[in-house]
Amino acid sequence: MPKTTKPPPERGFFVAGLIRLCSNHTGSGFTPGGLAKLRVGGGRDSASRPPRGRTIVPLTQRFTPAQVKRIIADYEAGDSARSIAREHGVAPSALLRFLRQQHAAIRQSGVTDEHARRLTSEHAAGATLAELERRHHLSHGAVFRALHRFD
Template identity: 30%
Template sequence: MSRYSNQPLLLEKLQNLAVSVALETTPQKPVTEATSVPRVHKLDDRLGSETVARIVAEYEAGASSAAIGSLFSLSKKSVVKVLREAGIKVRYPRMTESELRRATMLYNDGCSLVEVGKRLGRDHSTIYKSLKRAGMRLRDTHGRS
C-alpha cells in the first residue's frame, strides 16, 4: 500500500453506505392488475343516445357548435361530427350585409384580414371567403396590391 492509502477508513465508509441503503430500500409492491378504468377515446362509445339527443336539441335551438362543445366538454369538430351522424344539416353562419360592409371598409383602410376578423369577432378565413364572394380584389399576403 502506498502512503496515501487509507483502506480501513474506506472499508468503514462502504459498510455504513451499505447499511443505509439497506434501510432505505423498501420491498417492491407486487404487480397487480390495473384498477382504473381505461379512458374511452372513440366518440360513439363516449356519448350515449341521450347525450346525442341533447346536443341535437341545443343545436336546433340555435346554439353554436362551439358553445355546445364547451357545454359538453367536446371540440367543435366533434360536435359537428355528432350532428352530421344524427342527420342534422350543419349551418355555417355567413356574414350579414352590415358586417360585410364594415369588413370591406376596414380592409380598404389597410387592416389585415386577421385584424378585420378580430374587430368583427370572426375568423380571418371567414372574412377572406366573404370578401372574395363579394367580388373584392384582395391584397397578397405581403400587403402588395
C-alpha cells in the first residue's frame, strides 16, 4: 500500500499563520500598563531592586590628606603604581587616574634602559627572577623583557 503524504502548505498560508500568531491582538487584554504589573523584579530598572555590593566611593574621599601626600611621594620616589595600588586596595588604573587628578607627573610605563642594566647586573650577580620581581616591584614579564633587551 503506497504512503500518501500531505502536500506542504503554501508558503503564503504559513507566513500568514505566523503573522497572526505573533502579532499584537487588540482583543488580547495585554496593554503596556497591564504588562508592567505582570513584570517580575530584577530587570533593567535599577529602581526596582535594592543596591548590590559595595557603594562606589571616589578615591578623593577614600584617602586622608596624609595618605594622599604619601601616595604621591611614594610614586614620585619610584614605586610602581601597581605596588601602591595593591597596598591601598585599589585598581592600578584608578590610582593612575587619581594621581593625574592630583597633578602628579606620570611616568611612562615599562623599564628604562638604566633600570634594565641594573636588573641585568643583579641577575648576573646571582639574583633570581622572583627576587628581582619582588625587589623592584615588577611583573615577571617586565623583568624577563628587561633582561633580554640587550641580547
